[in-house]
Amino acid sequence: ADPSAEVELQTTSATREGDGTLKFGTLLPETGSLAFLGPPEFAGVELAIADVNAAGGVLGNDVEIVQGDSGDTSTDLASQTVDRLLGEDVDAIVGAASSGVSLTVVDKITDAGVVQFSPANTSEELSDYDDDALYFRNAPPDSLQGPTVANLVIEDGNASAYILALDDAYGTGLADAVEATLTEGGVEVVDKVIYDPKAASFDSEVGAIASADPDAIVLITFDEGSRILRAMDERGVGPTAKAIYGVDGNMGNALGTNFDGGT
Numbered sequence: 001a002d003p004s005a006e007v008e009l010q011t012t013s014a015t016r017e018g019d020g021t022l023k024f025g026t027l028l029p030e031t032g033s034l035a036f037l038g039p040p041e042f043a044g045v046e047l048a049i050a051d052v053n054a055a056g057g058v059l060g061n062d063v064e065i066v067q068g069d070s071g072d073t074s075t076d077l078a079s080q081t082v083d084r085l086l087g088e089d090v091d092a093i094v095g096a097a098s099s100g101v102s103l104t105v106v107d108k109i110t111d112a113g114v115v116q117f118s119p120a121n122t123s124e125e126l127s128d129y130d131d132d133a134l135y136f137r138n139a140p141p142d143s144l145q146g147p148t149v150a151n152l153v154i155e156d157g158n159a160s161a162y163i164l165a166l167d168d169a170y171g172t173g174l175a176d177a178v179e180a181t182l183t184e185g186g187v188e189v190v191d192k193v194i195y196d197p198k199a200a201s202f203d204s205e206v207g208a209i210a211s212a213d214p215d216a217i218v219l220i221t222f223d224e225g226s227r228i229l230r231a232m233d234e235r236g237v238g239p240t241a242k243a244i245y246g247v248d249g250n251m252g253n254a255l256g257t258n259f260d261g262g263t
Contacts, residue, residue, distance in 0.1 A: 018091075019089070020059055020061055021061045021062075021063075022057075022059075022063045022064070022091055022092075023063070023064040023065070023066065023089065023090045024045065024049065024063065024064070024065050024066070024090060024091065024092050024093070024094060025065075025066045025067075025085035025092070025093045025094070026041075026042060026045055026065065026066070026067050026068050026093070026094050026095055027069075027070045027078060027082060027085070027093050027094065027095030027096045027105070027116075028042055028067075028068070028069070028070055028094065028095045028096065028097055029041075029069065029070050029071065029072065029096075029097050029098070030042075030069040030070075030071075031069055031071050031072075031077070032070070032071040032075070032077075033072045033074075033197055033198075033222050033223060033224070034070075034098055034223070036222075036223045037097050037120065038097075041094075041095075041097060041119055041120075042067065044119070045065065045094050046065070049063045049065050066084075066085055066088050066090055068081035068082075068084065068085055069081055070096040070097065070098065072098060072100075073098065073168055074198065078101045078104055078105050079104060079105055082105045082108050082109060083108075086108075086109075086112050086114065090114065091114065091115070092114060092115035092116070092117060093115070094117050094118075094119065095116075095117075095118060095119075096118060097121075098120075098121075098168070098170065099121045099122055099123030099125070099168070099169040099170040099173070100169040100170060102118055102121050102123075102135075103123065103125060103126065103169055106126070106129060106131060106135055110131045110132050110134040110135060113132075113134070114134065115134050115135075115136070116134060116135045116136070117135075117138075118137040118139070119137070119138060119139065120137075120248070121137045121170075122137075122139050122140065122141050122142050122145060122170060122173070122174065122248070123141070123142060123169040123170055123173050124141055124142050124143055124173050125169055125173070127141050127143070139248070142170075142173040142174045142176075143177055145174060145177070145248065146174050146175075146176070146178045146180070146181060147177060147178075147180075147181040149218060149245055149246075149247055150177075150178045150179075150180075150181035150182045150187075150218075151181065151185070152245060153182060153216045153218065154181075154182065154185040154186070154187055156216070156243060158187060158214075158215035158216035158243060159187065159188060159215050160187065160188040160189075160190050160214045160215045161182055161187050161188070161189055161214055161215065161216040161217070161218055162189075162190045162191055162192075162193075162209050162212050162216070162217045162218070163175050163178055163179060163189060163191070163192040163193070163217075163218045163220070164193050164195060164205060164209065164218070164219055164220065164221070164228070165193070165194055165195070165218075165219075165220035165221075166194070166195060166196075166197040166221055166224070166249075167194045167195060167196055167197065170220075170249065171194065171197075171220050171221075171249075172194055174220050174247060175192055175194065175218075178218055178220070179192050190212045190214045191208070191212055193205055193208065197221070197222060197224050201231075202224070202227060202228045202231050203231060205228070206228065206231040206232050206235050206237070207235065209235075209237050210235045210236065210237050213237075215242075216242065216243040216244070217232075217237065217242055217243070217244045217245070218245045218246075218247075219244060219245070219246050219247075219250060220246075220247050220249065220250075221246075221249055221250055222249045222250075225246070225249070225250050232244075
């Protein structure tokens with residue numbers, strides 16, 4: 001994209017009356033499949049507010065915070081948390097981490113005239129969402145991250161690739177973006193498999209990868225990715241045998257806990 005190009009701005013009008021105190025709510029994962037992302041996200045919000053308050057706050061008042069758990073898409077915890085936060089008259093909600101979770105609550109938040117800001121959403125479904133210009137995010141969408149990962153696969157000289165992605169808005173959208181760029185770049189996509197992240201075992205998925213014998217494997221996972229990698233290693237298609245590529249969802253500390261040093 002041309003960095004000098006003009007960006008079309010959206011306008012919105014606020015109908016909520018202020019009380020002189022800026023209050024943030026958090027909708028971040030304390031529980032669920034993304035709980036491993038929660039601690040640094042909560043800490044980031046707390047640090048930012050502490051810095052603002054140390055500098056004098058906003059309009060002479062300290063910024064307040066109300067914490068809330070987003071859970072994941074397997075429960076309605078996020079909706080319950082949003083109801084509680086709106087009931088406490090927050091001015092903005094930070095979250096959710098999961099694109100799928102945000103899609104379940106974005107209407108409720110923005111219809112209330114409250115700003116929603118996600119630190120991690122990437123789904124293309126949110127790119128042009130009808131949100132009254134109240135939804136924001138600072139993570140790159142799938143249309144940017146997908147081609148970036150795929151281009152690494154291409155540039156490394158792989159002739160074939162296998163895509164394994166979790167079944168939610170994040171996983172399927174990113175998998176489609178990766179597949180499109182790989183195909184355009186001449187890499188054969190042997191298969192694109194969407195799996196249930198709540199499954200007790202990933203043996204069948206890993207067995208299929210081993211049978212396909214691709215040059216490269218693209219994993220689009222959350223915390224369960226560590227279990228998948230362990231199973232892949234045991235079947236001879238782990239990181240010591242195959243070129244494996246990950247995404248932002250693979251960055252949790254649990255990824256390394258299932259492996260010995262140097263693996």
